[in-house]
Amino acid sequence: MDSETQMPGPVCLIENTENELTVNPKALKILSAITQPLVVVAIVGLYRTGKSYLMNKLAGKKKGFSLGSTVQSHTKGIWMWCVPHPEKPDHTLVLLDTEGLGDVEKGDNQNDSWIFALAVLLSSTFVYNSMGTINQQAMDQLQYVTELTNRIRAKSSPNANEDENSADFVSFFPDFVWTLRDFTLELEADGQPISADEYLENSLKLKQGTNQKDKNFNLPRLCIRKFFPQKKCFIFDRPTHRKKLGQLEMLNDNELDPEFNQQTITFCSYIFNNSKTKTLSGGIEVNGPRLESLVLTYVKAISSGDLPCMENAVLALAQIENSAAVQKAIDHYDQQMGEKLQLPTDTLQELLELHEASEKEAIKIFIKNSFKDVDHLHQKELAAQLEKKRDDFYKQNMEASSDRCSALLKDLFDPLEEDIKQGIYSKPGGYCLFIQKINELKKKYLQEPRKGIQADEVLQTYLTSKESVTDAILQTDQSLTEKEKDIEVQRVKAESAEAAAKKLEEMQIKNQQMMEQKAKSHEEHVKQLTEKMQAERAQLMAEQERTVALKLQEQSRLLKEGFQNESRQLHNEIQNLKRSMERPKTTCILS
Numbered sequence: 001m002d003s004e005t006q007m008p009g010p011v012c013l014i015e016n017t018e019n020e021l022t023v024n025p026k027a028l029k030i031l032s033a034i035t036q037p038l039v040v041v042a043i044v045g046l047y048r049t050g051k052s053y054l055m056n057k058l059a060g061k062k063k064g065f066s067l068g069s070t071v072q073s074h075t076k077g078i079w080m081w082c083v084p085h086p087e088k089p090d091h092t093l094v095l096l097d098t099e100g101l102g103d104v105e106k107g108d109n110q111n112d113s114w115i116f117a118l119a120v121l122l123s124s125t126f127v128y129n130s131m132g133t134i135n136q137q138a139m140d141q142l143q144y145v146t147e148l149t150n151r152i153r154a155k156s157s158p159n160a161n162e163d164e165n166s167a168d169f170v171s172f173f174p175d176f177v178w179t180l181r182d183f184t185l186e187l188e189a190d191g192q193p194i195s196a197d198e199y200l201e202n203s204l205k206l207k208q209g210t211n212q213k214d215k216n217f218n219l220p221r222l223c224i225r226k227f228f229p230q231k232k233c234f235i236f237d238r239p240t241h242r243k244k245l246g247q248l249e250m251l252n253d254n255e256l257d258p259e260f261n262q263q264t265i266t267f268c269s270y271i272f273n274n275s276k277t278k279t280l281s282g283g284i285e286v287n288g289p290r291l292e293s294l295v296l297t298y299v300k301a302i303s304s305g306d307l308p309c310m311e312n313a314v315l316a317l318a319q320i321e322n323s324a325a326v327q328k329a330i331d332h333y334d335q336q337m338g339e340k341l342q343l344p345t346d347t348l349q350e351l352l353e354l355h356e357a358s359e360k361e362a363i364k365i366f367i368k369n370s371f372k373d374v375d376h377l378h379q380k381e382l383a384a385q386l387e388k389k390r391d392d393f394y395k396q397n398m399e400a401s402s403d404r405c406s407a408l409l410k411d412l413f414d415p416l417e418e419d420i421k422q423g424i425y426s427k428p429g430g431y432c433l434f435i436q437k438i439n440e441l442k443k444k445y446l447q448e449p450r451k452g453i454q455a456d457e458v459l460q461t462y463l464t465s466k467e468s469v470t471d472a473i474l475q476t477d478q479s480l481t482e483k484e485k486d487i488e489v490q491r492v493k494a495e496s497a498e499a500a501a502k503k504l505e506e507m508q509i510k511n512q513q514m515m516e517q518k519a520k521s522h523e524e525h526v527k528q529l530t531e532k533m534q535a536e537r538a539q540l541m542a543e544q545e546r547t548v549a550l551k552l553q554e555q556s557r558l559l560k561e562g563f564q565n566e567s568r569q570l571h572n573e574i575q576n577l578k579r580s581m582e583r584p585k586t587t588c589i590l591s
């Protein structure tokens, strides 16, 4: 993180008032300046359970997120603090603290579940914090998790015959960490010591039974298991004597319970070393501007009464970045051509080769900077702009050549024209002298370098315009017989017909070259796009394989616990996923 984006303390990112969610532009501005990939850790849970205190530990600071807040005294919503990542160089750690999440049972604020959903959507590690043991009350608080399916959509248009299933979410849901504060139990099961993770695993076991009570018991557990296959649990002792808890911020580590200190260190080092970079479908790593766009898209959807949709958010992001990618590619093309092109070029080939090389680099830049370019619309836009630029250069090249040749002709032939006016050639033998002079000047003209592709054409046009003058000199030359004059007239005619045919042929060749170039451009676009699509497909397969593997684990666990129905449901999801992986890859059509 650059020094100018170093944040002295947290700012509110999303404000949660009674009726609406609003995004804080100041926080967005901070995000927009962070170019590094982000690791986003969000914490959620009931108020006054030590969330902010723990987040300050992750920030490595004693103070930051304010502690002991009551619901009234602080802006409710999501607070953000971006700090340099302590373990991953060139990464920024974004801490998201939620403020004022109420008691689920009171159900007094609709927006609380949106804050919960947003914390899930925006983070790469999602910390659920609660006091004491994992008892029914803690589970009940997790009602927000069971609501997630009604709060979030993964795809904008789920397959008609498949209900949206948890598999669609799982690949892009954050890893789940449960922190248990003031934990007083011994970690053991059947008299054997167990790890915190095993304790969590056991707490999430389902109950056999079909009555409402069992269903209520099972639902949040099943949801956590389905949504968050990647789970971790940390327990914490009470940090200090009850009386000192109020001034925890003032205390030095050596005044805290050593167990608690150790547990905090273990937790922080797990987060620093294992929390992943926030990544979107397609392996897109989230940096500051991208997180900014996600926040805006999600909050806008919620505010307008829609469900925030993960796929749409990625598409909205792609829209912004792909337009910028087209511009970046075009800028590069312009810069290359500006640097290397000197008009007029000697041949059309020279111009086209330069275009081809610059275009190739431009396409590369576009491909590198774009993603999810639906129907290749942006690439087509790039192709159209490059084609227009090539045609413009073609025209400019002709004009530059014409201008240069006309100026040259004027320099060379002006004295001759003056002589004609003076009547120098209007005498016996004058025609022969005139033709000699013309040939001499033509030779000089042809010897001049860098006349460009219009050299012949401009000369020919000039000579044609002088045909009547030539004829007049010929006819007035009394040293020639009528027969000789006739022969000469025929010769001049043949010469001009030959020149006209040559001009036509040259034009055809130019057209042919331009057509070939067009085909080559298309080929280059398709070639680079195909490579990218293959890479993207491999990425997608890897993501899906990861999901299938996690789902299979969960399925076998459910089976072991004797939950055939739930296991079958998961089995179906896995089959759907596998089927979708077999679908033939979309072909690359770019016209």
Ligand SMILES: Nc1nc2c(ncn2[C@@H]2O[C@H](COP(=O)(O)OP(=O)(O)O)[C@@H](O)[C@H]2O)c(=O)[nH]1
Binding pocket: 046, 047, 048, 049, 050, 051, 052, 053, 054, 066, 067, 068, 069, 181, 182, 236, 237, 238, 239, 245, 246, 247, 248, 249
């Ligand atoms: N009992 C207990 N209190 C804590 C713990 N961590 C922080 N506190 C204190 O609990 C109060 C609320 O902490 P805070 O971090 O603001 O909780 P939040 O509302 O969940 O963010 C403060 O007075 C803290 O000093 C803990 O692990 N156990």
Ligand SMILES: [Mg+2]
Binding pocket: 048, 051, 052, 053, 065, 066, 067, 068, 069, 097, 098, 099
């Ligand atoms: Mg707090």
